[in-house]
Amino acid sequence: MTQLQLEIVQASDSEADDLVTATANASPYFLSGWRRAVQKVYGHQAGCLLARERASKQSIALLPYSVFKRPLQRPRVISQPFADYSGVLAINSELNHLLEASFRAQLGQNAVELRHSAQEISPQPEQLAKVxxxxxxLAGQDALLASYKPKLRSQIKKATKNGLTAELSTDSSAIQAFYQIYASNMRRLGSPAHHPDWFQYLLEYYPPGSLQVVLVRLAEQVTGAAIVLINGNQAVIPWASTLAEYNHLAPNMLLYWTIQSYLADRGVTTFDMGRSTPGEGTYRFKQQWGAQPYALDWQLHQPGAAEGSALLQSDKATSGTRKVLEQLWRCLPQSLANQLGGQLRGYISL
Known part of the structure; x- marks a missing residue:
């Protein structure tokens, strides 16, 4: 592998997406729709480096990125902002480390943030900041449901007995319904919400059917909502929210069952349930569905530095200042929180 003669070029969206769809186990985050939406909504210049074998012109690896700019700070190249996991995608995992340095060299004198993930289950997740x-x-919702423990099946049934229903949609109106639940939940958590255009452009830029909106309702009231991204046999859920006043009806259980039953019937085999802190509530919630922890390792590479430095830290290390800001954000009227969040969120790369 080390004898490969490579050329590294800027990829077109179609070139990059062809490689993503042809590469086994490629996360939907690698599709061009993600970085295109970053540039369109927040103005961070997007690009994608493509490595080709010089003689055959075969594409073998890529690195999607955005040049992330914050006021009064030097630009940072991030692969990719707002995503849990990105970095180098190669047709052979052995190529990832080999090509990473070559890709970084093409990005000039910029700091480069790469969001890596382990490809094997972490044996000691309690020692990790984030996973x-x-x-x-399993193939098909019947087999999937049968694999769950009786308690989990009972919780799913509880939601329907409580009168909740669920639906999947690819309509723009579903994005609007999702946003109302998502924005309300983000204010409750004390965190700025994305601009509503972010979700609309993801819907526009992702391939048809590869972005699904899931809505849970009690009569006409939406009580829970999520967005799922799909590429081949891989799916990821970047956002899921419920209204706290309806949580006693178990909308989260129906939300996640609806998603997973749909994916199982569609032939998706790997469902990435997103970032969690080991041992905390969301971690335990995902565990009950059979989810296993895979270490996240975000590395910042400064120009000239031989090694990168770790970026992720546990929520337990949250500063006092951040806690105060979160509390102040919770006190904002919803409309003001939405307006300010849309302006600020583009500078927060998480």
Whole structure:
């Protein structure tokens, strides 16, 4: 492998997406729709480096990125902002480390942030700051439901007995319904919400059917909502929210069952349930669905530095200042929180 003669070029969206769809186990985050939406909504210049074998012109690896600019700070190249996991995608995992340095060299004198993930289950997750929780889905919803413990099946049934219903949609109106639940939940958590255009452009830029909106209702009232991204046999859920006043009806259980039953019937085998802190509530919630922890390792590479430095830290290390800001954000009227969040969120790369 070390004898490969490579050329590294800027990829077109179609070139990059062809490689993503042809590469086994490629996360939907690698599709061009993600970085295109970053540039369109928040103005961070997007690009994608492509490595080709010089003689055959075969594409073998890529690195999607955005040049992330904050006021009064030097630009940072991030692969990719707002995503849990990105970095180098190669047709052979052995190529990832080999090509990473070559890709970084093409990005000039910029600091480069790469969001890596382990490809194997972490044996000691309690020692990690952050993990992504991944569950392997059985083929078909009947087999999937039968694999759950009786308590989990009972919780799913409880939601429907409580009068909740669920639906999947790819309509723009579903994005609007999702946003109302998402924005309300983000204010409750004390965190700025994305601009509503972010979700609309993801819907526009992702391939048809690869972005699904899931809505849970009590009569006409939406009580829970999520967005799922799909590429081949891989799916990821970047956002899921419920209204706290309806949580006693178990909308989260119906939300996640609806998603996973749909994915199982569609032939998706790997469902990335997103970033969690080991031992905390969301971690335990995902565990009950069979999700296993895979270490996240975000590395910042400064120009000239031989090694990168770790970026992720546990929520337990949250500063006092951040806690105060979160509390102040919770006190904002919803409309003001939405307006300010849309302006600020583009500078927060998480």
């Amino acid at each position: 992504r929780m991944i569950t392997q889905l």
